[in-house]
Amino acid sequence: xxxxxxxxxxxxxxxxxxxxxxxxxxxxxxxxxxVQTYLSQFRLQPAGYAALYSTMSQAFGTNMSALAQYLHYxxxxxxxxxxxxxxxxxxxxxTMIGQALxxxxxxxxxxxxxxxxxxxxxxxxxxxxxLLDNSVLxxxxxxxxxxxxxxxxxxxxxxxxxxxxxxVSGGYDHSLLPSWNWTFIWSLITHWFxxxxxxxxxxxxxxxxxxxxxxxxxxxxxxxxxxxxxxxRERVIRRYAYRNxxxxxxxxxxxxxxxxVGGNIVTEVAFQYPGLxxxxxxxxxxKDYFLLQGIFIFIIIGVLVANFIIDLVFIxxxxxxxxxxxxxxx
Amino acid sequence: MSQTVLEEHASSPxxxxxxxxxxxxxxxxxxxxxxxxxxxxLELLLILLAIIGPLISPHNTTDFYKLASPPSAQNWxxxxxxxxxxxxxLVVGLxxxxxxxxxxxICAAIAGMVLGFIAGWRGGVLxxxxxxxxxxxxxxxxxxxxxxxxxxxxxxxxxxxGVFIGLTTWPWVARAVRAQTFSLRSRxxxxxxxxxxKRATSIVVKxxxxxMASYLFLAIILLFGSSMLLASxxxxxxxxxxxxxxxxxxxxxxxxxxxxxxHMWWWVFPPGMVLTAMVAALLVANVGLDEVFNPKLxxx
Numbered sequence: 248x249x250x251x252x253x254x255x256x257x258x259x260x261x262x263x264x265x266x267x268x269x270x271x272x273x274x275x276x277x278x279x280x281x282v283q284t285y286l287s288q289f290r291l292q293p294a295g296y297a298a299l300y301s302t303m304s305q306a307f308g309t310n311m312s313a314l315a316q317y318l319h320y321x322x323x324x325x326x327x328x329x330x331x332x333x334x335x336x337x338x339x340x341x342t343m344i345g346q347a348l349x350x351x352x353x354x355x356x357x358x359x360x361x362x363x364x365x366x367x368x369x370x371x372x373x374x375x376x377x378l379l380d381n382s383v384l385x386x387x388x389x390x391x392x393x394x395x396x397x398x399x400x401x402x403x404x405x406x407x408x409x410x411x412x413x414x415v416s417g418g419y420d421h422s423l424l425p426s427w428n429w430t431f432i433w434s435l436i437t438h439w440f441x442x443x444x445x446x447x448x449x450x451x452x453x454x455x456x457x458x459x460x461x462x463x464x465x466x467x468x469x470x471x472x473x474x475x476x477x478x479x480r481e482r483v484i485r486r487y488a489y490r491n492x493x494x495x496x497x498x499x500x501x502x503x504x505x506x507x508v509g510g511n512i513v514t515e516v517a518f519q520y521p522g523l524x525x526x527x528x529x530x531x532x533x534k535d536y537f538l539l540q541g542i543f544i545f546i547i548i549g550v551l552v553a554n555f556i557i558d559l560v561f562i563x564x565x566x567x568x569x570x571x572x573x574x575x576x577x
Numbered sequence: 578m579s580q581t582v583l584e585e586h587a588s589s590p591x592x593x594x595x596x597x598x599x600x601x602x603x604x605x606x607x608x609x610x611x612x613x614x615x616x617x618x619l620e621l622l623l624i625l626l627a628i629i630g631p632l633i634s635p636h637n638t639t640d641f642y643k644l645a646s647p648p649s650a651q652n653w654x655x656x657x658x659x660x661x662x663x664x665x666x667l668v669v670g671l672x673x674x675x676x677x678x679x680x681x682x683i684c685a686a687i688a689g690m691v692l693g694f695i696a697g698w699r700g701g702v703l704x705x706x707x708x709x710x711x712x713x714x715x716x717x718x719x720x721x722x723x724x725x726x727x728x729x730x731x732x733x734x735x736x737x738x739g740v741f742i743g744l745t746t747w748p749w750v751a752r753a754v755r756a757q758t759f760s761l762r763s764r765x766x767x768x769x770x771x772x773x774x775k776r777a778t779s780i781v782v783k784x785x786x787x788x789m790a791s792y793l794f795l796a797i798i799l800l801f802g803s804s805m806l807l808a809s810x811x812x813x814x815x816x817x818x819x820x821x822x823x824x825x826x827x828x829x830x831x832x833x834x835x836x837x838x839x840h841m842w843w844w845v846f847p848p849g850m851v852l853t854a855m856v857a858a859l860l861v862a863n864v865g866l867d868e869v870f871n872p873k874l875x876x877x
Contacts, residue, residue, distance in 0.1 A: 258705075258708075258709065258712075261709065262709065262712045262713060262716065265709075265713050265716075266713065266716040266717075269713070269716070269717055270718065273717075273718070273721055273722060273725055274721075274725070276725050277725050277728060278728055278729060385861075388857045388860045388861055388864075389853060389857050391856075391857075391860060392802070392806075392852075392853045392854075392855075392856035392857035392859075392860055393849065393853045394806050394809045394810065394813075394824075394825070394828070394849055394852050394853070395810060395813075396809060396810060396813035396825060396828045396829070396832075396849070397809075397828055397848065397849020397850075397852065397853065398849075399832075400828060400831060400832060400836075400837065400845050400849065401845060401846065401849065403837055404837045404842070404845055407837070408837050408838060408840065415837070456860070456864075460864075460867070460874075463873075463874055464873065464874075467873040467874075512720070512810075512814065513810045513813055513814065516813075516814065517813075517832060527720070528814060531720065531721070531724050531814070531816075532815075534724075539718075539721055543718045543721065546718065547716055550715065550716055551716070554712075
């Protein structure tokens with residue numbers, strides 16, 4: 248058991264190191280000199296250009312050797328110093344991430360958790376019940392099949408342009424100054440609702456359909472048949488089926504929450520919602536490498552932690568996993 | 578992004594190595610499964626539209642007509658703010674979406690199956706190493722990789738997008754194949770095949786692969802759908818093919834040119850509606866197929 252955990256931990260640490268290295272390396276594969284690209288937008292005189300070039304190279308650390316840059320990068324990461332953004336020079340990358348993170352978390356965590364709860368209930372209820380299965384489930388397939396970009400087009404069209412109920416873009420009303428009063432909070436909530444709804448609807452379909460299939464499998468297995476043979480009530484059998492079916496769903500939830508820190512880029516871009524996804528988009532559009540690297544460190548950590556939690560949860564919750572892992576070791 | 582479609586279904590246990598049913602039985606149940614018939618029918622209709630649409634469309638995507646006009650006899654689905662015909666864009670976009678989906682599903686299936694079989698069959702250190710590779714590929718920021726590779730190319734084609742998506746999504750296939758191979762390789766019929774002195778590749782191909790064929794088939798169908806969604810996301814973010822129109826690019830253009838605020842519903846609705854129908858039909862057909870392959874799931 249301990250040996251297994253230690254081995255897992257080592258694998259994850261190695262994956263982390265490799266991930267960080269790739270994250271550092273990818274921007275270096277880009278053609279062109281980032282400082283040159285950055286300065287080319289200013290139309291400078293040659294003398295001024297040379298002076299600025301050397302200053303900026305020093306500021307961004309691009310004049311160091313690759314190895315020195317790599318080590319510097321690790322040092323910076325461990326001290327939460329992710330460098331300075333190109334596009335909004337001289338803002339620190341960590342500051343920008345810090346500002347965007349609350350929006351992303353407030354948007355995605357409720358959307359995923361609520362859709363998980365409701366979707367699982369719906370799916371479990373629909374399994375092996377003809378009426379629900381034929382009415383609710385088709386809607387689930389449609390929800391699951393909708394592209395984020397399209398939902399982010401039609402929801403604002405219906406709720407914003409046609410019915411005038413909700414604002415269609417931004418994180419808050421830009422005529423307001425961010426402060427903790429009710430007008431501002433209300434503005435935050437109304438701007439939050441449509442992006443939330445679009446992520447919620449799309450994830451809802453996935454959870455419901457996954458749960459429906461899993462519960463059907465559970466209702467057909469020997470344990471359920473045995474319960475039925477013993478004369479247990481259908482409600483009881485379903486309760487057990489639901490609990491057993493929750494395991495794979497739970498790992499799906501952990502994975503979904505693991506990538507939350509990357510934001511939902513399409514939804515956030517379409518709604519101009521100031522979260523991490525939108526920041527990521529800006530970083531890509533502006534070729535802002537430090538910002539990209541900073542956000543991806545976040546994503547890597549999120550994915551790895553989520554996977555590790557899945558491993559742990561499965562070992563503690565499901566004895567079969569424990570057995571199969573020992574078997575795999577031998 | 579749209580990976581959830583696949584994850585969801587990959588996680589459902591499609592009992593490996595059961596039911597040695599003959600093909601006729603599949604056909605029998607397949608022709609009587611409403612979900613399969615509906616999904617397949619809708620999908621075939623859309624594929625037909627993708628093939629003959631560009632031929633019957635009276636306009637092509639680059640011609641100019643009256644700006645931002647609603648649907649009419651001349652422009653069946655109206656025109657966008659640049660005066661391009663929307664029906665023409667839609668059918669070309671449809672074709673490109675299917676191309677991307679098929680290409681990436683094929684690439685991901687091949688890569689995922691080869692690596693999954695090797696890891697599951699050999700086990701040990703090789704398995705450890707391949708799992709590590711899988712985790713690394715999952716971790717690589719695909720978006721940034723796309724930007725970096727894209728910046729070296731003069732034009733980003735549909736081919737490139739399809740192969741790229743395939744080569745970044747194979748881990749889901751590989752994980753599933755590995756797990757199933759793991760559970761199958763200690764079965765008696767596999768031991769028997771080993772005793773008979775068969776080579777490993779022939780055991781994998783002839784004894785193990787057929788037992789998860791239905792499962793693999795379903796996984797690839799789902800991959801096909803989720804790749805089309807993923808491609809639409811890339812296109813929407815401006816990272817899609819640069820030499821053609823696609824459904825994602827149509828949605829991007831509609832957003833960038835504030836189609837919403839000019840009430841150009843004929844520009845906003847069609848691309849996403851068609852894409853939703855394409856993927857939903859696949860999902861429904863997939864559930865139908867699942868019921869056909871797996872007697873436990875059939876409606877009673």
